[in-house]
Structure formats: C-alpha cells, structure tokens
Amino acid sequence: MLKKIHYLSLFPETIREGLNHSLVAKAQASGKVELNFVQIRDFSKDKHKTVDDVVYGGGAGMLIKAPVLVDSWLSVSSFEQKALPVGERPYTILLSPQGKLLTQDWAKELVKTHQEIIFVCGHYEGVDERFIDLCVDEEMSIGDYVLTGGEIAAMVASDVLIRLLPGTVGNQDSISTDSLEQGLLKASQYTRPREFMGISVPEVLTSGNHQAIADWNEQEAREKTRKKRPDLYHKILEKFKK
Numbered sequence: 001m002l003k004k005i006h007y008l009s010l011f012p013e014t015i016r017e018g019l020n021h022s023l024v025a026k027a028q029a030s031g032k033v034e035l036n037f038v039q040i041r042d043f044s045k046d047k048h049k050t051v052d053d054v055v056y057g058g059g060a061g062m063l064i065k066a067p068v069l070v071d072s073w074l075s076v077s078s079f080e081q082k083a084l085p086v087g088e089r090p091y092t093i094l095l096s097p098q099g100k101l102l103t104q105d106w107a108k109e110l111v112k113t114h115q116e117i118i119f120v121c122g123h124y125e126g127v128d129e130r131f132i133d134l135c136v137d138e139e140m141s142i143g144d145y146v147l148t149g150g151e152i153a154a155m156v157a158s159d160v161l162i163r164l165l166p167g168t169v170g171n172q173d174s175i176s177t178d179s180l181e182q183g184l185l186k187a188s189q190y191t192r193p194r195e196f197m198g199i200s201v202p203e204v205l206t207s208g209n210h211q212a213i214a215d216w217n218e219q220e221a222r223e224k225t226r227k228k229r230p231d232l233y234h235k236i237l238e239k240f241k242k
C-alpha cells in the first residue's frame, strides 16, 4: 500500500500548496501518506545554480540536465535499490505527455503495488534522455495536451492516488460507487429540495424501495455513459463480449 510520495521539481512549493487542501491535507495530517518535496535546483553544482541547457543538434528550447536530475533522484533513491524487484523499492514516474495515460485502473494498481513513488516533474522542453534511461521506471501522461511542466500533472495524479487510500474518503462506499469504478459513469444524484425550478427528483429515489433504486441507478449509469461517453460504453461492451 502506498505510504510515501516524493516530488522532484523546480517548483516543489507549488505542488505542496496544491495538495494542501481538503481530504488530501487530512490524509497527510493523519499520517496515511507522507509527501516529500525535493528542489532539483539544490543539486546544481555551478554558482548560478543552472539546471537547464540547450538541446544538442539544435532543438527548440532548453532541457533539464541529466546530472542535476540524477543527483536529486539519488537523494531519495539509489541504483542499488533500483536493482530490487518492483514493489520492494521506490517506483520512479516521470510526468510527461509521452507517457502512458493515467486511468482509474492504473491508479488503483499503483496504490496497491508500491509503498513509495517518486514523481519527477519535467519543465521547459523536457529532460535529458539519459536520466530516463538510468532512473525512470515509467512515464505518465494525464492527457493528450502539453502542459508547461509536470507539476500540475503530479498534483492530479497524487490527488487520484491519495483519494484511493483506505480512510481518505470517509465513506468507503463512495469509492466503490465512483464514476468509472465499474467502467461506467455514476447515475445522476439529487439532494433536497425534492422539487427545484419545476424539476422534480425522480420518484423512484424517494420511494424507499432499495431494489428499485438500485435498478434505477444501474440503468441510469448505463444510459448516461452511452450518451456522454460512448467511447467508455463501447469499451465495456467489448469487455463483456470476451
């Protein structure tokens, strides 16, 4: 079970502040998860604290240099540890638009498999490929678009992971009935008042008939997914065909 997340970043305070709210802050305060922030620039050895340089061959923009990245990584891991089996050592994930797309299923697997995760946030045009070769286990993307850096992506991923830790969300039912938990969106939900601006809560939901409510929720979830996310809906149909 995930216990600790390290962040290697040029803007660690942004991530710290971004994750200091609501249930995620509570999970930290109660010790469910520990977050450790590492400033990559602290590992620069020159007097100007340079971390980036031009791209060999004349590519656009600047890259974060391999030595500062490796040294900052070595402050939270080691090559001896890297040789250990996955699951018994910190798992290094570089946030990058080149990575595998983050999904709820992948998040669940990460939380279950690893005690420690190291998120590395690239900035500028990216990172020297040798850092990836040497230290990174996997690259993760949060969507098919390009952010200015990995910090926001690391915050998104952390929120998803921490939310899955037992006890972060008060009622574990909330997790098991999440949108996407069964591959479907959640059925529409309502709270008081029963009628608002001429729109009534579907009658079945106030009937007290638990079986009828469960059936309605299931049907709604299916219908909503088919309408709003036909891509997900077809994925599920394919799964059932197998």
Ligand code: ADE
Residues within 6 Å of the ligand: 095, 096, 097, 140, 141, 142, 143, 144, 145, 146, 147, 148, 149, 150, 153
């Ligand atoms: N860094 C820049 N763009 C990104 C994305 N889409 N996902 C993760 N990290 C990124």
